[in-house]
Amino acid sequence: MIFKVSWITFFLILISQFTFSQLSSGYILKPDWVFDGEEMHDDWIVIVKGNKIIVCGNEKQFSFSDFPKFQVKYLKGQTLLPGLIEGHSHLLLHPYNETGWNDQVLKESKAERVVRATVAARRTLEAGFTTVRDLGSEGAGYADVGLKKSIEKGIIPGPRMIVAGKAIVTTGSYGPKGFAAHVRVPLGAEEADGVDDLIKVVRNQIGKGADVIKVYADYRWGAFGKAAPTFTLDELKLIVEITESSGRKVVAHAASEEGMRRAILAGVSTIEHGDGGTFEIFKLMQEHNVAFCPTLAAGDAIMQYRGWEKGREEAPARIQNKRKTFKMALDANVKICAGGDVGVYSHGTNARELVMMVEYGMTPLSVLQSATSVNADIFQMGDKIGKVKNGWLADLIAVEGNPLEDIRVLEKVKMVMKDGVIY
Numbered sequence: 094m095i096f097k098v099s100w101i102t103f104f105l106i107l108i109s110q111f112t113f114s115q116l117s118s119g120y121i122l123k124p125d126w127v128f129d130g131e132e133m134h135d136d137w138i139v140i141v142k143g144n145k146i147i148v149c150g151n152e153k154q155f156s157f158s159d160f161p162k163f164q165v166k167y168l169k170g171q172t173l174l175p176g177l178i179e180g181h182s183h184l185l186l187h188p189y190n191e192t193g194w195n196d197q198v199l200k201e202s203k204a205e206r207v208v209r210a211t212v213a214a215r216r217t218l219e220a221g222f223t224t225v226r227d228l229g230s231e232g233a234g235y236a237d238v239g240l241k242k243s244i245e246k247g248i249i250p251g252p253r254m255i256v257a258g259k260a261i262v263t264t265g266s267y268g269p270k271g272f273a274a275h276v277r278v279p280l281g282a283e284e285a286d287g288v289d290d291l292i293k294v295v296r297n298q299i300g301k302g303a304d305v306i307k308v309y310a311d312y313r314w315g316a317f318g319k320a321a322p323t324f325t326l327d328e329l330k331l332i333v334e335i336t337e338s339s340g341r342k343v344v345a346h347a348a349s350e351e352g353m354r355r356a357i358l359a360g361v362s363t364i365e366h367g368d369g370g371t372f373e374i375f376k377l378m379q380e381h382n383v384a385f386c387p388t389l390a391a392g393d394a395i396m397q398y399r400g401w402e403k404g405r406e407e408a409p410a411r412i413q414n415k416r417k418t419f420k421m422a423l424d425a426n427v428k429i430c431a432g433g434d435v436g437v438y439s440h441g442t443n444a445r446e447l448v449m450m451v452e453y454g455m456t457p458l459s460v461l462q463s464a465t466s467v468n469a470d471i472f473q474m475g476d477k478i479g480k481v482k483n484g485w486l487a488d489l490i491a492v493e494g495n496p497l498e499d500i501r502v503l504e505k506v507k508m509v510m511k512d513g514v515i516y
């Protein structure tokens with residue numbers, strides 16, 4: 094009996110030492126190419142210990158023998174790059190061709206929405222997007238804050254999340270719409286107007302866990318259903334002042350020229366959509382250092398849901414306008430935040446936006462920078478993520494081939510590491 098126990102103990106010690114040595118070491122990654130967040134290198138290795146990048150650079154500078162017990166991973170024919178950063182997601186929404194937005198907000202239970210978001214979070218991570226800026230729970234309250242906490246605690250796999258919570262709209266502007274005046278429906282965002290109300294709502298959203306404040310600077314509530322401004326310039330300035338005094342940034346949904354102008358002058362950090370932008374407006378964005386998150390893939394998806402047969406039919410006016418305005422933004426040298434409004438289309442297909450950015454005239458190198466180091470900087474996380482750099486968090490992915498030659502290889506993710514853990 095004693096003999097048996099001692100053998101079991103011996104094996105347990107062996108196993109634990111084996112596990113310990115696995116944990117205490119790290120990875121030596123040897124791909125064909127490394128994109129470091131700014132440029133491409135073809136002779137680099139990257140060494141990860143714990144959750145950090147501890148070494149990166151020309152392989153000739155390092156000897157593998159200096160890193161005993163480190164697991165060497167040869168990533169033949171692959172490019173290693175920082176984990177991609179999605180600039181505009183809604184993990185609590187799913188594609189509108191499955192269920193329309195109104196029905197998601199009004200007919201799906203909170204439980205169903207959270208379960209769907211849990212699956213969406215895993216798919217996002219598996220697609221190589223290790224961070225998302227999730228811009229509004231759309232009627233699901235602070236479920237995004239809970240989702241983020243669950244990922245941080247390791248309960249479910251998912252990306253790092255920067256969350257907006259409920260988002261802020263003016264009274265009367267936001268949906269669900271189409272109900273008789275006496276019917277009260279729960280809204281997809283929180284209404285607030287005027288000085289006292291706005292101060293209270295912004296502070297309350299921050300208190301409940303919002304990392305950014307999202308505001309709808311305009312919405313489709315204008316005459317003839319057009320996008321028209323919602324908040325006054327003074328209201329937007331107040332929202333920015335209250336938000337920034339907490340160290341956070343304001344993100345503005347704006348699709349009209351005047352909505353964009355007010356958001357820029359108020360000092361928001363990014364403008365989402367921007368379909369009504371003119372060259373002058375984009376120039377103004379550039380001067381005020383406001384980044385543009387174009388959400389190309391959302392419009393592309395919505396027009397296809399409405400029957401546009403892409404590739405077989407001429408692009409509808411909305412798509413042609415999107416191409417034109419995106420080009421204007423590039424010509425005006427506006428900082429581009431990569432974000433597709435994913436949730437309108439399937440989670441896990443986030444790279445669709447990056448492919449479209451190239452299709453619409455951006456260079457593959459600029460797109461890679463935008464989805465890594467540029468987004469990280471805009472989201473105030475540029476000192477932790479978005480680069481392959483010593484001391485940065487080990488959020489790294491490997492894709493098949495070289496994305497500078499074909500951006501679509503971003504859809505062929507071979508390895509995902511977040512915080513030093515391979516998924």
Ligand SMILES: [Zn+2]
Nearest residue numbers: 181183228434
């Ligand atoms: Zn959105």
